[in-house]
Amino acid sequence: MPAIQPAPADVQSILTEELLRKFDTPGPRYTSYPTxxxxxxxxxxxxxxxxxxxxxxxxxxxxxxxxxxxxxxxxxxxxxxxxxxxxxxxxxxxxxxxxxxxxxxxxxxxxxxxxxxxxxxxxxxxxxxxxxxxxxxxxxxxxxxxxxxxxxxxxxxxxxxxxxxxxxxxxxxxxxxxxxxxxxxxxxxxxxxxxxxxxxxxxxxxxxxxxxxxxxxxxxxxxxxxxxxxxxxxxxxxxxxxxxxxxxxxxxxxxxxxxxxxxxxxxxxxxxxxxxxxxxxxxxxxxxxxxxxxxxxxxxxxxxxxxxxxxxxxxxxxxxxxxxxxxxxxxxxxALGVSAIGRVGSAYYQNAKTLPEYYESIEQGRLPVVRGYALDRDDELRRDIIMALMCQGRLEFEGIEMAYGIAVPVYFERELAALRGMADSGLVELQERAIQVSPAGWFLIRAIAMVFDRHLQAAQDRRRFSKVI
Missing domain, CATH: 3.80.30.20 (tm_1862 like domain)
Incomplete structure (x- = not known):
C-alpha cells in the first residue's frame, strides 16, 4: 500500500529542519536507472x-x-x-x-x-x-x-x-x-x-x-x-x-x-x-x-x-x-531531436547534444546517437527496486525474489543496513519481508532510492547532481 497522505497541519512537524539538513545531499532524480x-x-x-x-x-x-x-x-x-x-x-x-x-x-x-x-x-x-x-x-x-x-x-x-x-x-x-x-x-x-x-x-x-x-x-x-x-x-x-x-x-x-x-x-x-x-x-x-x-x-x-x-x-x-x-x-x-534520451528494452540511448553534430549524423544517413547504456541483470534488479520505492512507496521482497532468483536480505545486506539509519529517522519502516516508505519518507524519496544505486555509491564526485532539497 502507498504511504499515507499527510495532513497539512502535520507537514511542519514531519519535515523538521534537522531532518531535511541531515538528508539534503546531492543525488539523482531517477527519471531513469542507471542515470x-x-x-x-x-x-x-x-x-x-x-x-x-x-x-x-x-x-x-x-x-x-x-x-x-x-x-x-x-x-x-x-x-x-x-x-x-x-x-x-x-x-x-x-x-x-x-x-x-x-x-x-x-x-x-x-x-x-x-x-x-x-x-x-x-x-x-x-x-x-x-x-x-x-x-x-x-x-x-x-x-x-x-x-x-x-x-x-x-x-x-x-x-x-x-x-x-x-x-x-x-x-x-x-x-x-x-x-x-x-x-x-x-x-x-x-x-x-x-x-x-x-x-x-x-x-x-x-x-x-x-x-x-x-x-x-x-x-x-x-x-x-x-x-x-x-x-x-x-x-x-x-x-x-x-x-x-x-x-x-x-x-x-x-x-x-x-x-x-x-x-x-x-x-x-x-x-x-x-x-x-x-x-x-x-x-x-x-x-x-x-x-x-x-x-x-x-x-x-x-x-x-x-x-x-x-x-x-x-x-x-x-x-x-x-x-x-x-x-x-x-x-x-x-526519442527524437538533439540531446533526446530514449529507452528500448534494456538499453538507453542519447542523441548528440549540439546541432552541428546532430546535423552531421543525419546528413550521413545515420542515427545521431552518441552514447548509451545496456543494462545488466543487476541494473534491472536495482531499477525495479528504485521504481517500486519511488512510485508505490513499498517494496515487497517476494516479487523481487521470484523475478530475479535472489534472497533480498542476502543480496542487499549492505543496503538494508544503511536503511536502518533512515528507519531510526522515521523515513522508512523495515518490515520482515518488505520496506515501507513513511509519510516523511515520501518527501525525501530520492535519498531513500540512492541507497540502492550501485553506480552512485561507487562514484567519487556527486556534485553534478542537484541536492535533494
Missing part, C-alpha cells in the same frame, strides 16, 4: 538500430511513448540547465525540422510504421518557439509514422510569452490535450533576476482559455531557491497558483551549478536564499498546496484529487519516466 551520467560512447547508432529491430521482431503490440525535443528559445532564462539554443531567428527551425523528419525516417526503417503510441511529449527548449505551421508539420510527420491511440496523452511544454488563446486552440486541432506552463515564480523581482518576466494575469488568461478549449490536464512548473526569493514572496506565488487551480503542479528545487551551466553565472550568489530559507520555502509550499486540496504525489509533484495522477497514486499504479511521474505503464520510449 544518464552512466551513459558511454561505446553504445552508438548501430546498437540503437539493433534494439529497435529487436523491438520490431518481438512483434509486441504494446503502445510506445514518444518524446520530441525542440531546442530553441527566444530568450535566455538564467536558471536554466536544459539543452537549448537561444535565437530570435525563427528561420533556423526549418533546417531542424528537416533533420527531425530524416531521423524519424531512420527510426521507422528499423522499427516499422504504424506502431501505437499512447504518450507523446514535446519538450525543450521551448516547443512553442515553433510556428503553428511548423508544429502542424511535425505532427503530420508523426501521424504518418505512428498511430496515436484514442486515449493517448499528447502534451507540450509552453512558454506563456510565446502563445495566445488562438495558438492554444490550434494546438487542440493538432491533437494536444495536455499543457505544461513554465511559471517558476510570479514575483516581479525574482522574474527580473532570472530574466523571465511574465505576469500573473497573462498566465491566468491562458489557463482560462485552455480550460474552455477542453484540455484534459494543465500543469504549472515552479522553482524554489531562485535569486531574490524569500519565504514570504514564494508563499504569495503558492497562493496565486492555488487561485489558478492547475490540475498538476511540479515544484522543483533550483540547483545552482554555475561551473556546469554557463547561464547561471549571471546570477549573483549573494541574491540566492539561504539553506534555511530554502527549507522554509519547501515546507510552506507543501503545506500550502495540501491545504488547497492537492494530493502529494511524490518528490516534487502535486495533483488535484480527481486528476488521473492522484488516482494512480492512491491505487498504487504510479509509474516514472523521463518526464517524471506518470500514469502510463513502463514502456519503450522513442
Amino acid at each position: 544518464a551520467d552512466r551513459f558511454a560512447a561505446d553504445f552508438g547508432p548501430a546498437d540503437t538500430l539493433s534494439v529497435l529491430t529487436q523491438l520490431r521482431d518481438r512483434g509486441s503490440t504494446a503502445p510506445l511513448s514518444l518524446y520530441v525535443h525542440i531546442p530553441f528559445c527566444e530568450q535566455l532564462c538564467y536558471y536554466c540547465a536544459c539543452n537549448k539554443i537561444i535565437t530570435k531567428h525563427h528561420e533556423r527551425a526549418g533546417q531542424y525540422l528537416e533533420a527531425l523528419e530524416s531521423e524519424l525516417a531512420l527510426v521507422v526503417a528499423s522499427l516499422g510504421t504504424g506502431r501505437p503510441v499512447s504518450q507523446l511529449h514535446f519538450g525543450g527548449g521551448s516547443p512553442t518557439f515553433l510556428s503553428d505551421e511548423e508544429l502542424t508539420r511535425v505532427m503530420r510527420a508523426i501521424d504518418s509514422a505512428f498511430k496515436l491511440t484514442p486515449d493517448s496523452e499528447v502534451s507540450i511544454e509552453v512558454d506563456p510569452r510565446t502563445v495566445t488563446p488562438a495558438r492554444l486552440a490550434h494546438f487542440r486541432t493538432l491533437g494536444f490535450n495536455r499543457l505544461s506552463f513554465g511559471v517558476q515564480d510570479f514575483d516581479p523581482h525574482v522574474q527580473m533576476a532570472v530574466h523571465r518576466e511574465q505576469s500573473f494575469e497573462m498566465v491566468c488568461g491562458l489557463m482560462r482559455s485552455a480550460r474552455e478549449l477542453g484540455y484534459v490536464s494543465i500543469n504549472a512548473d515552479l522553482i524554489y531557491g531562485l535569486p531574490k526569493q524569500t519565504p514570504e514572496s514564494f508563499a504569495r506565488t503558492v497562493q496565486q497558483i492555488g487561485e489558478l487551480r492547475p490540475d498538476r503542479i511540479a515544484l522543483y528545487a533550483y540547483a545552482h551549478l554555475p561551473e556546469r551551466f554557463k547561464p547561471q553565472r549571471r546570477i549573483n550568489d549573494a541574491d540566492l536564499p539561504s539553506p534555511a530559507q530554502r527549507i522554509a520555502m519547501l515546507g510552506d509550499a507543501i503545506t500550502g498546496f495540501l491545504a488547497q486540496g492537492y494530493a502529494y504525489i511524490g518528490m516534487d509533484h502535486f495533483a488535484l484529487p480527481e486528476d488521473s495522477l492522484a488516482i494512480a497514486k492512491r491505487e498504487g499504479r504510479l509509474h516514472r519516466n523521463f518526464q517524471g511521474y506518470s500514469t502510463q505503464p513502463d514502456c519503450d520510449l522513442i
Whole structure:
C-alpha cells in the first residue's frame, strides 16, 4: 500500500529542519536507472538500430511513448540547465525540422510504421518557439509514422510569452490535450533576476482559455531557491497558483551549478536564499498546496484529487519516466531531436547534444546517437527496486525474489543496513519481508532510492547532481 497522505497541519512537524539538513545531499532524480551520467560512447547508432529491430521482431503490440525535443528559445532564462539554443531567428527551425523528419525516417526503417503510441511529449527548449505551421508539420510527420491511440496523452511544454488563446486552440486541432506552463515564480523581482518576466494575469488568461478549449490536464512548473526569493514572496506565488487551480503542479528545487551551466553565472550568489530559507520555502509550499486540496504525489509533484495522477497514486499504479511521474505503464520510449534520451528494452540511448553534430549524423544517413547504456541483470534488479520505492512507496521482497532468483536480505545486506539509519529517522519502516516508505519518507524519496544505486555509491564526485532539497 502507498504511504499515507499527510495532513497539512502535520507537514511542519514531519519535515523538521534537522531532518531535511541531515538528508539534503546531492543525488539523482531517477527519471531513469542507471542515470544518464552512466551513459558511454561505446553504445552508438548501430546498437540503437539493433534494439529497435529487436523491438520490431518481438512483434509486441504494446503502445510506445514518444518524446520530441525542440531546442530553441527566444530568450535566455538564467536558471536554466536544459539543452537549448537561444535565437530570435525563427528561420533556423526549418533546417531542424528537416533533420527531425530524416531521423524519424531512420527510426521507422528499423522499427516499422504504424506502431501505437499512447504518450507523446514535446519538450525543450521551448516547443512553442515553433510556428503553428511548423508544429502542424511535425505532427503530420508523426501521424504518418505512428498511430496515436484514442486515449493517448499528447502534451507540450509552453512558454506563456510565446502563445495566445488562438495558438492554444490550434494546438487542440493538432491533437494536444495536455499543457505544461513554465511559471517558476510570479514575483516581479525574482522574474527580473532570472530574466523571465511574465505576469500573473497573462498566465491566468491562458489557463482560462485552455480550460474552455477542453484540455484534459494543465500543469504549472515552479522553482524554489531562485535569486531574490524569500519565504514570504514564494508563499504569495503558492497562493496565486492555488487561485489558478492547475490540475498538476511540479515544484522543483533550483540547483545552482554555475561551473556546469554557463547561464547561471549571471546570477549573483549573494541574491540566492539561504539553506534555511530554502527549507522554509519547501515546507510552506507543501503545506500550502495540501491545504488547497492537492494530493502529494511524490518528490516534487502535486495533483488535484480527481486528476488521473492522484488516482494512480492512491491505487498504487504510479509509474516514472523521463518526464517524471506518470500514469502510463513502463514502456519503450522513442526519442527524437538533439540531446533526446530514449529507452528500448534494456538499453538507453542519447542523441548528440549540439546541432552541428546532430546535423552531421543525419546528413550521413545515420542515427545521431552518441552514447548509451545496456543494462545488466543487476541494473534491472536495482531499477525495479528504485521504481517500486519511488512510485508505490513499498517494496515487497517476494516479487523481487521470484523475478530475479535472489534472497533480498542476502543480496542487499549492505543496503538494508544503511536503511536502518533512515528507519531510526522515521523515513522508512523495515518490515520482515518488505520496506515501507513513511509519510516523511515520501518527501525525501530520492535519498531513500540512492541507497540502492550501485553506480552512485561507487562514484567519487556527486556534485553534478542537484541536492535533494
